[in-house]
Structures are given as structure tokens and as C-alpha cells.
Amino acid sequence: MKATRKLTAGLALGLIALVVAVDLGSGAVPNPYRAPPLVALGSGLAAGGAHCAALPRN
Amino acid sequence: MTDITASPAVTPGFQRAALIGAAIAVVALVALFVGARFALLLAIGLGFGVALEGLRFGFAGPWRAMILRRDPAGLIAQLVAIALVACVAIPLITANPTELAGAHAPVGFAMIGGAFVFGICMQVVLGCGSGTLVNAGSGNPVSLVALPFFAIGSFAGAFHLFWWTDLGTAPLVVFSGTGGLAVTLVGLAAVGALIWWKAAPENRRVPRRLWIAAAVVAALALANLIVAGQPWGVVYGLGLWAAKGASILGADLSGSGFWMAPVNQERLAQSVLTDVTSLTNIGIIAGACLVATWRAGLGDALPRLPLRAWIAAIVAGFLLGYSSRLAFGCNVGAFFSGVSTGSLHGWVWFAMAFAGSVVGVRLRPRLGLEQRR
Numbered sequence: 001m002k003a004t005r006k007l008t009a010g011l012a013l014g015l016i017a018l019v020v021a022v023d024l025g026s027g028a029v030p031n032p033y034r035a036p037p038l039v040a041l042g043s044g045l046a047a048g049g050a051h052c053a054a055l056p057r058n
Numbered sequence: 059m060t061d062i063t064a065s066p067a068v069t070p071g072f073q074r075a076a077l078i079g080a081a082i083a084v085v086a087l088v089a090l091f092v093g094a095r096f097a098l099l100l101a102i103g104l105g106f107g108v109a110l111e112g113l114r115f116g117f118a119g120p121w122r123a124m125i126l127r128r129d130p131a132g133l134i135a136q137l138v139a140i141a142l143v144a145c146v147a148i149p150l151i152t153a154n155p156t157e158l159a160g161a162h163a164p165v166g167f168a169m170i171g172g173a174f175v176f177g178i179c180m181q182v183v184l185g186c187g188s189g190t191l192v193n194a195g196s197g198n199p200v201s202l203v204a205l206p207f208f209a210i211g212s213f214a215g216a217f218h219l220f221w222w223t224d225l226g227t228a229p230l231v232v233f234s235g236t237g238g239l240a241v242t243l244v245g246l247a248a249v250g251a252l253i254w255w256k257a258a259p260e261n262r263r264v265p266r267r268l269w270i271a272a273a274v275v276a277a278l279a280l281a282n283l284i285v286a287g288q289p290w291g292v293v294y295g296l297g298l299w300a301a302k303g304a305s306i307l308g309a310d311l312s313g314s315g316f317w318m319a320p321v322n323q324e325r326l327a328q329s330v331l332t333d334v335t336s337l338t339n340i341g342i343i344a345g346a347c348l349v350a351t352w353r354a355g356l357g358d359a360l361p362r363l364p365l366r367a368w369i370a371a372i373v374a375g376f377l378l379g380y381s382s383r384l385a386f387g388c389n390v391g392a393f394f395s396g397v398s399t400g401s402l403h404g405w406v407w408f409a410m411a412f413a414g415s416v417v418g419v420r421l422r423p424r425l426g427l428e429q430r431r
Contacts, residue, residue, distance in 0.1 A: 002358045002359045002360075002365070003359070004197075004356060004357050004358060004359055004360065005196070005197025005198070005199075005350070005355070005356040005357070005358050005360065006197065006199065006356040006357065007197075007360070008194075008199045008202045008360065009195060009196060009197035009347050009350060009351070009356050011122070011202055012194040012195050012197070012202055012205070012343055012347065013343070013344065013347055015194075015196075015202075015205070015206070015343075015346070016340050016343055019299050019330060019340075020330060020331065020340075022302075022303070022306065022393060023302060023329055023330045023364060024329065024331075026090065026171075026302070026306050028302075028327065028328055028329040028330070028393070029329065030091065030092040030093065030096075030329040030331050030332050032090065032091055032092055032093045032383070035092065035096065035332075036093070036095055037092025037095065038094045038095050038285070039095070039284060039285050039347060040095075040157055040158065040284065040285060040286055040287030040288075041150070041154060041157055041158060041284045042251070043157060043287075044157070045157065045203070045287070046156050046287075047157060047158060047159035047287035047288050048159075048270055048286075048287065048288065048321065048334070049159065049288075049296055049321045050288075050298075050321055050324075050325045050334065050335070051159065051161060051288045051289070051291050051334075051335070051391065052161070052291040052292065052293040052294045052321065052329040052335070052383075052386060052387035052388065052390075052391030052392065053160075053161035053162060053163040053289075053291070053386045053387050053391055053392065053395070053396060053401065053403070054159075054294075054384065055163060055164065055219075055223065055386070055414070056161070056316065056319035056320075056321050056322060
């Protein structure tokens with residue numbers, strides 16, 4: 001039986017499931033009651049800064 | 059024909075309804091257990107995945123088409139999408155500089171070199187930042203192999219980032235306000251005109267599909283900015299996944315100024331389900347998989363490639379991640395979001411990555427990535 005893209009697409013989904021499972025398993029459990037407002041614009045909160053273009057300073 | 063159609067109990071209609079139901083269920087679970095904003099960002103990511111795969115809107119492929127066939131359609135669509143975002147994003151960020159952040163980064167030696175290397179590698183694996191996610195989600199084995207190494211490379215590049223930026227970095231240049239928007243739109247029009255002039259006369263047309271794709275991708279990118287407070291990005295989330303994995307395995311990140319910065323320490327301590335780029339990355343992979351399944355496009359046999367092609371995918375995957383950290387983003391974070399939010403580095407990234415792509419297009423067949431048997 002020839003392997004198809006069904007296998008590799010399934011592995012890709014498995015990869016993200018693994019990332020989320022390991023993350024939750026390591027104790028990084030989110031708390032929905034401390035979630036920020038639905039939309040950043042108009043929230044009064046500062047943008048987070050965790051972005052590819054950000055150059056953080058200690 | 060899919061395997062599903064072989065079963066009389068599962069019709070394509072039922073399968074498609076199940077796909078939509080599953081996507082809605084996952085978003086609802088995130089809303090319930092993580093928060094409404096994070097569910098909305100996952101939904102935006104799913105939208106990106108559906109749009110990019112469903113409307114075949116990409117970056118690496120259109121650049122390749124321009125280089126090899128002088129076909130400008132995909133590249134023009136990219137510029138239109140960026141212009142649409144810029145028209146809203148630059149005034150919004152100028153008016154709300156605290157709540158909304160642009161993809162603003164300085165130009166420097168490492169940034170320039172990183173963009174050039176990224177351009178080579180994105181043509182080797184024929185997938186950029188978003189393209190690698192979309193291709194992996196739709197079952198492309200080369201992208202699936204490259205993806206984990208992309209994440210490791212992004213982590214490593216971020217680990218060393220300050221060493222690289224200390225080699226020489228110019229002050230930040232941002233085009234803001236009405237004047238900044240005008241500069242950006244004139245620049246995009248000039249690049250578009252140059253591409254149109256260089257295009258083969260018989261290829262000088264843009265299919266309706268790409269106009270729709272440009273509008274949809276622009277709308278999603280603006281939604282990303284307004285909901286998250288930051289523009290669409292890819293690379294940060296991948297590096298964060300690898301950094302979390304390294305931490306769990308006992309790696310010491312205290313030697314890295316980047317990963318020890320307060321904002322990144324906070325991201326490392328909190329769930330990936332609360333990280334903006336992680337959520338949209340997950341959504342892009344899942345959305346592309348949804349479209350590929352919807353189209354019954356997962357039945358194709360996997361290509362048989364020589365060993366050197368798989369090694370090239372691993373090396374290029376790592377370099378995609380590493381170089382995009384030095385370049386302050388990939389085609390999404392630096393080019394699309396950088397230019398559309400007024401950052402000079404987005405323009406420099408485009409020039410250098412396109413030059414790298416010219417090299418990469420010629421390198422790809424030599425690495426066995428086009429030898430399919």
C-alpha cells in the first residue's frame with residue numbers, strides 16, 4: 001500500500017497536538033478568568049511585544 | 059476519490075459538515091478554557107489557513123513564477139494585500155501607539171544577511187514562513203520534515219540574536235501617519251509597476267481568485283492586528299515552541315538575552331494557547347488541512363525523493379528559522395506585516411529575500427527536490 005498525503009497531513013496535526021499536550025502537561029495551564037479583553041484596540045492595555053519583529057531589551 | 063467515498067455510510071457532505079463542526083468545536087473549547095480573545099485568534103488563524111490553501115495565495119511560489127516565467131500575478135496580489143492593510147494599519151497604529159504595535163525593526167548587517175539566506179531557503183523547500191505551515195497541513199512531506207527544524211532554527215536564532223545585532227544595526231526607521239502611508243503606497247505602486255514592466259506580456263494578468271485572496275488575507279491581517287494588538291507573524295511562535303521544548307528537556311536559557319527578556323520569560327511561563335503567533339500558526343496548519351481534506355486532496359501518493367533532498371529540507375528548514383530571527387521576521391512578519399505597518403526593514407527584507415530567491419530557485423533542482431519518480 002502506497003503512503004499518501006493523508007499520512008503526512010495527519011502527522012502535521014499530530015505535531016501541533018503534541019506541542020499543545022506537552023505544553024499543558026508541563027504545567028502551563030491557561031486561566032480563562034485572567035484572559036485579556038476580546039479585542040486589543042480600545043482595551044487600554046499595552047501591546048505584548050512577543051512578535052518576530054520585536055527586539056526586546058532587558 | 060477518497061477512501062471515505064468507498065464507505066456508503068459517510069458521504070462527502072457528511073464529511074465536510076464534520077470538518078466544520080470539528081473546527082467550531084475546537085474554537086469553542088479554546089474560548090471556554092483559555093479565553094475569548096485566544097479563540098478569536100485561533101479562528102483568524104484557521105481563516106488564514108483556509109484562504110492561503112483554498113485560494114492558493116502564497117509567497118515562495120509566486121516569486122518563483124516571477125523569476126522563472128516572468129509571471130507577476132501572485133506577486134502583484136501580495137502587493138495589493140499589503141497596500142490594503144497599510145491603508146488601515148498605519149493610521150490605526152499612529153493613532154493608538156500603546157494598544158497597537160507595528161512590525162517595526164531596525165535594519166542591520168545581520169538583518170540583511172538573514173533575509174538573503176531566508177530567500178534562498180524558501181525556494182529550496184518551496185515554502186516560506188506561512189507556506190511551510192500551509193504545505194505541512196496539506197500533507198507536503200518536504201514541509202513536514204522542514205517544520206520542526208524551522209522551529210529549532212528560530213529558537214537558536216533568537217538565542218543568539220543580540221550577538222548578531224551588535225555587529226551593526228541602524229536606528230529604527232518607521233513611516234507613520236499620513237506621510238508614512240503615502241510613502242508606503244507610492245513604494246508599493248513603484249514596485250508593482252516595475253514587476254509589471256518586467257513581466258512577460260502574455261502573463262500580464264491577475265486571475266480573479268488572487269484579487270479575492272488579496273482582499274481576504276488583508277481582512278484577516280487587519281483582524282489579527284486589531285484583536286491581538288500586534289500584526290500577523292509566524293516565526294516567533296515556532297521559536298517559542300522549541301524554546302519551551304528545550305526548557306522542558308532541561309536546557310539553560312539564562313545565557314540568552316533574548317529569552318531572558320521579561321516579555322519572552324512571560325511567554326515561556328504561559329501556555330502556547332495564550333500566545334498570538336502560536337495560535338495563528340496552529341490555525342494555519344489546521345485550516346490548510348481542512349481545505350485539503352474538503353477537496354479530497356490527500357489521496358496523492360508521497361513523492362520519492364533522493365536522500366540529499368531530505369537532508370536539504372532539514373538544513374534549509376533550520377536556516378529558515380535561524381535566518382528569519384536575524385531578519386526580524388519571514389515573508390509574513392517582516393515583508394507583509396513590516397511593509398504594511400510602515401517599517402523600513404520590511405522593504406530591505408523584500409529586496410534581499412528576492413535576491414536570495416533568485417539563487418534558491420537555481421539551487422533547488424541540484425538538491426534533488428524536483429526529481430520525482
